[in-house]
Amino acid sequence: MEKKYKSNAYAHVVRLAVVLVVAGGLAVFARGMFLPDTMGQYGHYRGSDLVDQRNVEIRSHTNESCYECHRPIRLIHKAGVHKTVSCEFCHGPYADHITDGKYVAKMPVKRDMEIKTLCLRCHNKIIRARPEESIKVVAMPQHLEEKKVNIEHNCNQCHMVHDPLLWVKAAYDMMGMEMKGDKK
Amino acid sequence: MIDIKKEIQKDRRAFIKNVMSGTIAGSLLMVIPAGAALDQDLPEQLAGIRGDDSPFTKKKFAFVVDVTACIGCGSCCVADKNEYNVPDGNYRTWVERYVIDDHDEVFVDSPNGGLDGYTKPRTDIPYPVRDTFFVPKLCNMCEKPSCVQVCPVGATYKTEDGFILIDKDRCVGCGYCIQACPYSVRFLNPVSKTAEKCTWCYSRVRQGLLPACVNVCPVHARKFGDLNDKTSEVYKILREPHVISVLKPGMGNQPALHYLGLRREVV
């Protein structure tokens, strides 16, 4: 009744066990090969990423960087009420202008109605969201009507964009008048 | 009376004179040699960091947002988008507008994340408005970040100095961290196909610069500093008896982003 077999009764189990152990060993070896070197250096992450993160390009600078070359504007802007407004907000980031110390491209300058839209982003009284008045806000076209100015006029016809009170103050001086209110 | 034109002309002459006399070496275009450190033209806005090449700073940074100061201009959003070329429709930071009427109903919006500023008032408020304010949002840099907990491969992590960063080379783009963040500050960048979020401008901070949004805010609503420095503004604010809050405190994430003057209607 005993049939003759070519293989041992347990051969298949042994072979499977061997295959599994070898596969496991290969997997461990492969892991060692593919694991990034600095993995786990400081925690469960690739330690060298800290260096990569530090080297992310800095595209915007500060107003001081612009002032370095743009001296006339510096005189006006830094001394005026818009000194906290970023040059790069209106003109784009430093990196688009200078790369590796070399001039790359001309920066955009706002024109016409773009200027009015930009001004009203901060100075619009109608936008219902000021806990209290931190900066001067006006409603358009009422502001122009109050000042008896043609309502087609753009903001920068009275307000020099880099220091909006420059010409206004000069006008008061010229007339020998005092400017009212607390202008920050 | 100031003669503007004269002022400019005067200075322009002096300027050109300087160039000619070689005070400014060589041509203006080669003033800053290629590859030089940023030190030359950038002020050190945060002391004691620039030049420190150790893996972690010894600082304990805090970010404070003053809701009572924010005017909703969106300069921060513009600066952030410029700094990181954030793809349209995704936001590393954004500004929300809250309008509350006298029936206690709350109306919130954030058109394009506040990137274009707020140009139109809300016209759908049924009752008189009793309060309005703007709330800037950004990564809360939690002490116990949910995002780091769920990342399957360790691509997002918390540094020893409290920054939560994303390793773009290891992120598999599974999106789990985006689901886990209670504040929705994370998104999947459609270009790199990895997760991305506000990093409190880690690379800028390591160079001693303020985060881009803090730097540009015209009304100083965003504040950033080292809590270990007892002279810093953030230290003083967090020590003084102001009403300081964090978003979703019940989540247990313990954000390092603090709000000054936040109302309970803000989520």
Add this chain to the structure above:
Amino acid sequence: MSAAAHGETIAAVSNYIFPNDLHVHWSLMIVLYPYITGLVAGAFIVSSLYHVFHIKALKPVARFSLLFALAFLICATWPLLNHLGHPERAMSMMLTPNPTSAMAGFGYIYSAYFLVLLLEIIFIFRPVVVALREQATGFMKTLYGVLAIGSDNVSEKSLKLDHKIIAFLAAIGIPMACVLHGYVGFIFGGIKANPLWATPLMPLIFLLSACVSGIAGIIVTYIFLMKISKREIDIECVQTLIKFLWGFFILDFVFEMLELFSHFYMATHHWHTLEALYSGPLFNTFWVFQVGIFSVIPFFLLMIMSLVRFKDSLLLFFAPIVSIMILVQVLLMRWNVVVGGQLMSKSERGATTFHPMWLEKEGILPAILIMIAPVVILWIIGKILPFWMDDDAVKTA
């Protein structure tokens, strides 16, 4: 509009969603993954009911269930790989799994379970494979040789050891199948930021609906395959499967409803967002379809079919219908949880919308293709290994 009650300051009046919440990141592919692993886990449970719990009535489908599970398991990673932003980095989950992440468990859980299932199939089919090898020629002979692990020994001694190994594999297979699907439930259940997902019941609900879908899948395919090959269907087997389906479905439905009811009853801080979701965007897919049509009707049908002895032809008429309804219910449940959970914004003030497209990367067409693939694979497996106990290959072995 009446005055909002004092304190109800987070009421969803303005439908405001956070700017980053517009896009639903986990779509069809992530709906399919738990669906597929659910079918795997459920089919394995059917097989284990016979191999471990000795439910004799299920003998006809015991082996077939394993092959069914294998076919679907092979395809389980496909929706995930399709979804990843960087599928080429997928092995990172095996290389550097983050111990705190439920999703990191995927690589090892899946691989371990695959191994157990594969080994169980190899051992159970070994006598059959050895016999088939003798009669085969060419490529098939080599293939059978590999499947037999190069052994031709089917003596009492070897079969006794095989039997022990099979019992062991079937036994550990049960908790492993539970983990394979339970961890998926925890992937969702552990996300505190999402009020729909964050519940300790989530792994349980996923697991029970997995069992339900697997049993239903076996019923449908068993009856269908028997019909097209014009073979006799074992009525006792179908009757038993229906009873188990009913039992598991009771548990599944109860937990699904309990979860929702608890939230409703306690009405804590997040209830208003859930309420807005269930009465708004999810009203149709959840209340009308998942619950109304595809839960309540099968519930009563299964109850009647289990308690009342039907005429054979009537049983064989309703069994596939109710099973298909259950399969739809489970798919809808996955949809409502995965997609539904992402519709609510974390602003707690609004919801976004989601409409799957036919031809996008994670769209309807890829989803259909991914669901057809296991059927094709099962067909290929059927050409290699016999599904049924009364197949000639099995009888002569």
